[in-house]
Amino acid sequence: MAGPEAYDRGWSLSRRVAVRAALAALVVLAAMLAALVLELEDVRGDLDDQSLQTQARQVLRYMTIGAGGDPVFDPPAAIAALYADPAGNEAFALLDEAGTFLLGSAGVRAPLSELLPAEDSRTSADADPHGLGDLGRPFRGEAAGRPVTGTGFRVQVDGRPLILQVGQGNDHPDVLADSLIEEFLENAAWWVIGSFAVLIGVTLWTIRSALAPLRRLSASAARIGPATSGVRLGGGAEGGDLPREVAPLVAAIDGALDRLDGALETQRVFVADAAHELRTPIAALRARIEATLPRDQAARITPDFDRLSRLADQLLRLAEVDTLAVAPGDRADLAAVARDVLAELAPLAVQRGRSLALDGAERPVPVQGRAEPLARLLRNLVENALACIPEDGTVTVRLVPAPTGDAEGPELLVDDNGPGIPPDRRARIFERFWRADRRRGDGAGLGLAIVQRIADAHGAGITVEDAPEGGARFRLRFPPPGRG
Structure with missing residues (x-):
C-alpha cells in the first residue's frame, strides 16, 4: 500500500486553490488597471478636446477679415489679456489653407505645429458658422519659445477658408487636470495593487485555515493502527469542525474502518481459538504415542510435537500482540x-x-x-x-x-x-x-x-x-x- 509520501509528488489541494485564487486576482487586477487607465485616458482626451475647442470658438468669435483682406483679431480687453502675454498659457496661430502663417497671439510668429488638419475635417456652415469640426489635429508644439499642447482646425472666417491652431501651456488649468489624472493613475495603481495584495493574503489565510481540519484529520488517520483500531475520524475533536462537503467522506471511511475492524477481530479470534484448541489435542496425541510406541520410535516423533506446540503457542502470542496497546502512563x-x-x-x-x-x-x-x-x-x-x-x-x-x-x-x-x-x-x-x-x-x-x-x-x-x-x-x- 502506498504511504503518505506517495501523495507528496503532486500539488496539495490548498496550493492548487491558492494558486488559482492568486492568478484570478492578478487577472482581475490587471483588467481593472487596464480599464481604469483606458477610461481616464479617454476622459483626459475629452477634456483636452473640449478645452481646445472652447478656446478655438473663443478666438473665432472675435476674428474677422479686414478691408484689405487680412484677418483681424479684435477681442474685448478681458479676452485680449489672455493672448497679449508671450509667456501666457494660451496661444493661437491663424494660417491659410497652405499652412502659411497669417496671424498669431503675442510672441507667435510661426505655426504652432507643422501638423495640419485633414482637408475634409471642416464642418459645413449649416452645422457651425465657422466650420469648426468636433475634433481637430492634436499636436505638441511651441509658441514663443515655450511648449504647448494644442490642436488645429480647418475653419471659415467671413467665408474665407483658413486653419486655426490653438495651444495651451503647461500651467493651463486643463493641463493641470491632465497632470492630476496622471498622478491619480500612479497613486491609484499602487492603492489597487496593495488592496489586491491584502485580498490575496486574506484568501490564502482563509484557505489554509479552512483546510486545517483536514490536516488534523489526516494526522489522526495516520495514527490509526492495530493498537488503535477503535479510533474513528468523525468521533474526535478533529471531526467537529469539518466542512460539510467532507463529512460524507469521513463517514464512509469510518464505516470502512468498522467493517475492517470486524474482519480483523474475527481473524484474531479465530487464530487465538485455533491455537488454544490445538494445545490439548497435541498434548493428548503426544502422550498416547509415547505410551503406545516403542521408545526409539516415539523419540523420533517427539520433535514434531514440539514444533506443533511451539507453532500453536506462537500463533496465540501473535494474536495477542496484534491488539497490543501501550498507554501513555505505562x-x-x-x-x-x-x-x-x-x-x-x-x-x-x-x-x-x-x-x-x-x-x-x-x-x-x-x-x-x-x-x-x-x-x-x-x-x-x-x-x-x-x-x-x-x-x-x-x-x-x-x-x-x-x-x-x-x-x-x-x-x-x-x-x-x-x-x-x-x-x-x-x-x-x-x-x-x-x-x-x-x-x-x-x-x-x-x-x-x-x-x-x-x-x-x-x-x-x-x-x-x-x-x-x-x-x-x-x-x-x-x-x-x-x-x-
Whole structure:
C-alpha cells in the first residue's frame, strides 16, 4: 500500500486553490488597471478636446477679415489679456489653407505645429458658422519659445477658408487636470495593487485555515493502527469542525474502518481459538504415542510435537500482540526485564552448551511500555540467537541508557557470535512465516514477527547489524520515556 509520501509528488489541494485564487486576482487586477487607465485616458482626451475647442470658438468669435483682406483679431480687453502675454498659457496661430502663417497671439510668429488638419475635417456652415469640426489635429508644439499642447482646425472666417491652431501651456488649468489624472493613475495603481495584495493574503489565510481540519484529520488517520483500531475520524475533536462537503467522506471511511475492524477481530479470534484448541489435542496425541510406541520410535516423533506446540503457542502470542496497546502512563524497566529473561533462559543456555551475558543492567533503564510484552520480545531474540550460535557461543544483552538531556531514548542490544545475517536477508527476517533455511524444522518463522509487532507498539525502531564479535546484532531504539 502506498504511504503518505506517495501523495507528496503532486500539488496539495490548498496550493492548487491558492494558486488559482492568486492568478484570478492578478487577472482581475490587471483588467481593472487596464480599464481604469483606458477610461481616464479617454476622459483626459475629452477634456483636452473640449478645452481646445472652447478656446478655438473663443478666438473665432472675435476674428474677422479686414478691408484689405487680412484677418483681424479684435477681442474685448478681458479676452485680449489672455493672448497679449508671450509667456501666457494660451496661444493661437491663424494660417491659410497652405499652412502659411497669417496671424498669431503675442510672441507667435510661426505655426504652432507643422501638423495640419485633414482637408475634409471642416464642418459645413449649416452645422457651425465657422466650420469648426468636433475634433481637430492634436499636436505638441511651441509658441514663443515655450511648449504647448494644442490642436488645429480647418475653419471659415467671413467665408474665407483658413486653419486655426490653438495651444495651451503647461500651467493651463486643463493641463493641470491632465497632470492630476496622471498622478491619480500612479497613486491609484499602487492603492489597487496593495488592496489586491491584502485580498490575496486574506484568501490564502482563509484557505489554509479552512483546510486545517483536514490536516488534523489526516494526522489522526495516520495514527490509526492495530493498537488503535477503535479510533474513528468523525468521533474526535478533529471531526467537529469539518466542512460539510467532507463529512460524507469521513463517514464512509469510518464505516470502512468498522467493517475492517470486524474482519480483523474475527481473524484474531479465530487464530487465538485455533491455537488454544490445538494445545490439548497435541498434548493428548503426544502422550498416547509415547505410551503406545516403542521408545526409539516415539523419540523420533517427539520433535514434531514440539514444533506443533511451539507453532500453536506462537500463533496465540501473535494474536495477542496484534491488539497490543501501550498507554501513555505505562512504564517498564528494561534492566529488570533483561535480568528476569536471562535468569529464565539460563538453564536452556546451559543445557545447549551456550552462554548468556548481561551488560548495563546495574541501574534502572526506564522506558514507556509494558514489562510483559517487552519480556516476550527479548525472550524471542535471545532464543533465536541461542539457536543460531555454535556450541560454546555467547549471547550478550546490552542496555544503553538514554543520553543526558533526554534528547534520545535508551537502546537494547542483543549480540551473538554466530554466522550473522546477510544484508540481503535483513529486510525479510521480520516477515511472518519467513525462514532463511526451511530445511530446519525448529521454527515457524513467527518469532521475529512478534518482536517487530511489540517494538512497533512501543514506538521502538529495530534494526539488524553486524555484531563486533562477527555475528548479528539486533538494536532496538526506544523513544525518550516522556515522549513515547
